[in-house]
Amino acid sequence: MANANDLEAVDAWWRAANYLSAGQLYLLDNPLLTEPLRPEHLKRRLLGHWGTVPGLTLTYAHLNRLILRDDRSVLFVAGPGHGAAGLNAAAWLEGSYGARHPGAARDAAGMRELFRQFSFPGGVPSHASPHLPGSIHEGGELGYSLAHATGAVLDNPDLIAVCVIGDGEAETGPLATSWNAPAFLHPTQDGAVLPILHLNGYKIANPTVLGRMRRDDVTALLRAHGWAPTVVAGDHPVKVHEQYAAALESAFERIDDIRAGARTERPAIILETPKGWTCPARVNGVAVEGTARSHQIPLDAVHDNPYHRALLEEWLRSYHPEELFGADGAPVAAVRKLCPEGELRMSANPVAHARDSVDLRLPDVAAHTVDVGAPATRHAEATKVLGRYLRDTLTANPRRMLFFSPDEHASNRLDAVLEVTGRRWQLEPGPADEQLAPDGRVFEVLSEHLCQGWLEGYLLTGRHGVFSTYEAFAHIVDSMVVQHAKWLREASRYHWRTTIPSLNYLVTSHVWRQDHNGASHQDPGFIDHVLSKRPEVGRVYLPPDANCLLHVFDHCLRGRGRVNVVVAGKQPALQYLSDERAAEHVAHGLGVWNWASTDGAGEPDAVLACAGDVPTQEALAAAALLRELVPDLAVRFVNVVDLARLFPPDRHPHGIPDRQYAELFTATRPVVFAFHGYPWLIHQLTYRRPGHDQLHVHGFHDNGTTTTPFQMCAMNGIDRYQLALAVLEQVPRLADRLGRLREHLLHLLHANTVHAERVGADLPEITDWVWPGDPDHH
16 A cells, blocks of 8 residues: 555656646746746747646556556556647656657756747647657547557557546547457456546536546446446545555556456546646636636736736746756656656556567468469459468467457458457357457457557557458548558657558458448548558558459568558459469559550550459450450550559659659550549549540449449449440540440440349359450460
């Protein structure tokens, strides 16, 4: 139990951190208040958030006491990351902030720099961004803290992730479902998550739902999810210190019991303290402390209003900085003694910086490729082939690789992975359940937010994983992937952060084969979203067949610091490239398929391009039709795997020069492009390219319903007949033959429509089509 001396040390550290936090919001100079505050000591623009800070620093102080007592490895995750001033202060007191930001050493000059940098041009952001040692969670967009903390402890049995959750964040959907973590966390192979629900009662401007609920109802809510909450409440520092110390000791003891095999609820703490605690109680006669008015800047006119400036000085001096810092600005011994050393500091925990991250041992791709024979004559299920490769990847990396899916792992044909592991599950299994295992490596929960959040937490702490999902519902995590991409970009600025493994999406059950589910499942726009973000981070791959998919995924799993989106179908489909040719094609990212082209060594009449597995099949069938109908037509066939290759090189690092682009697509000939997604994405990527005015893109136009696979293509204009017609319409010398050819192609298209609407399936010449070319030409 904590004694009086322990709690005095905690209180001193807490006061020091609060002083430093308030200083970051307001002060530009005079960091130790060695003279009365004057306007020139103050920042002109006051930016930041005070309301959550006292709860964060209070928690940090009490955790430091236990870390020092027990040598615990603790990761601090702050859901309200907008309280970063408090976390900067903690890292500064521990010395890790100054080590990473040399101008901010633990002295008066360093304190001044700490204050100046915060929310200041050329400084650091107001949130727990990658600049902050020990942070894996920025907390700018609320909702993901508990999922990140849960992902961080997976396969980290010695780690305790303490996650402070603001009661505003607790209203978000992702956080609400994150309480399900006990149903998945293994008691001994994973670390422990300790959620601390901070009920300070207010969001930015309004009361919080949980803050106004009866305490019994809040505790019942947590208990229903497998947590055993302890309530710590009050506004008197001494009494709160006593309660909090006891609650944390009890929580850590329960964690130890669970690690030792006890089957019991996991600990949680409900912390009720005033919002903006210790700031001025009233300003201009209006309550501030304990209200939403303390959320950001409690005193917002200090530069020009002497009354506010006097209140600020009174507030800062209430922490007694002269007792906490020496004349040189360094923390006094009474404060320093509550700071752990080395890697025991939460701000220097190596887990937070992915220091122990190692690359995967990957199987030989060639051992998993399929024999394609002659191109476009044999079928395979691309994701099923990939599943066997991922199975062997997991076998070679049993504690560094996880799979996440919203109840779609087997549906997405990755079931080979389940030959060597199970689906993670800690609850009581039912008699009809299959392939559940308490230590399974496949996490399936019907929440894309949880899948993404858990995977991000796992990646941010240095491990590897795959998120497989239906294409249309990848949009559910649109905002999450943006936040992660921003983190990756910002983290790359700091050499002391290990570049973490890439975030790899397998986007399948895609738009062109959701003919059975209908319009609700038909949306290929996730790739538009990703490619619109930081070019240093985002990658999109559209492998046309199984062998290309294997080589793409092998590349993605070897990479770091990227967001890779791989779009691939799961249904049986034609295969095109041998292992060797697939490897070369993926390495180049795009290229001419000579076996499907008729331009020889000369200039083509037109270019038929494609990206995506179904568009590739339809484009090939169109090329075969054109050979048959117009033997003298010279067509160049180009396939694109890496969409970013279409960017100019000054817009994306994967972009190719205009010269190379023109060598493939020409600068003067018409290009008909069959595309997997919305056609305007290709135009956005290529609008500056030579010959763009002759680029005609066929893609998804949001015309979808429950129909046949070919009719989905026909409804959106990427079927073989409309593609062939589009090529013919762009070649002027064929004008005298165009009418007859158009009538013939539209007749074939109409015949399939009639057949599909009569029997519910496409014609055999569609479903059984294979490449008719001369085998010698392959």
